[in-house]
Amino acid sequence: MYKECSIGFRGAEKVIGFLKENRHLLANRPQCFQHGDYHIGNMMIENNRLIIIDFDRCDFGDPWEEFNRIVWSAQTSPLFASGIVDGYFDNNVPQEFWRLLALYIGSNLLGSLPWAVQFGEDEVKTMLGQAEQVLNWYDDMNRIVPAWYKDKVCPA
Numbered sequence: 001m002y003k004e005c006s007i008g009f010r011g012a013e014k015v016i017g018f019l020k021e022n023r024h025l026l027a028n029r030p031q032c033f034q035h036g037d038y039h040i041g042n043m044m045i046e047n048n049r050l051i052i053i054d055f056d057r058c059d060f061g062d063p064w065e066e067f068n069r070i071v072w073s074a075q076t077s078p079l080f081a082s083g084i085v086d087g088y089f090d091n092n093v094p095q096e097f098w099r100l101l102a103l104y105i106g107s108n109l110l111g112s113l114p115w116a117v118q119f120g121e122d123e124v125k126t127m128l129g130q131a132e133q134v135l136n137w138y139d140d141m142n143r144i145v146p147a148w149y150k151d152k153v154c155p156a
Helices: 012-026 063-076 078-088 095-117 121-137
Strands: 032-034 043-046 049-052 059-061
Touching: 012 095, 012 121, 032 063, 059 063, 063 078, 063 095, 063 121, 095 121
Parallel strands: none
Antiparallel strands: 032 059, 043 049
16 A cells, blocks of 8 residues: 555655565464554543543454554653553563564554545644654664663663
């Protein structure tokens, strides 16, 4: 869909190259039920409890794929996004996770532009800005751990 889209973004070929080089990592990944759109925009606080909303994209897939929307959380609060990752892995994040996360985020980048076109210019601008930011975080796909990640979120 990206290649057929009339709009592109700088660095897309680097993302496509990264996906081709790393797609083998998708083989034999575990599968589980997923929210499908898990990010800060679908979280609410009610009566001092975290409520997750918007389950219309739920499906089954790699549990690490659920982090593919962490871009939205990292844009809002890098420390919050770092805390989600650290909490999930009990502060011991495997290197394989970062490579898969970059793969899942890269795939989303390519799909987001054709998706945005149907919703108008503002959505297209948002997705183009996000693509630029993600490519900066990943140094044009030359680094695996995104620049927003903070190894130690809080002092012990």
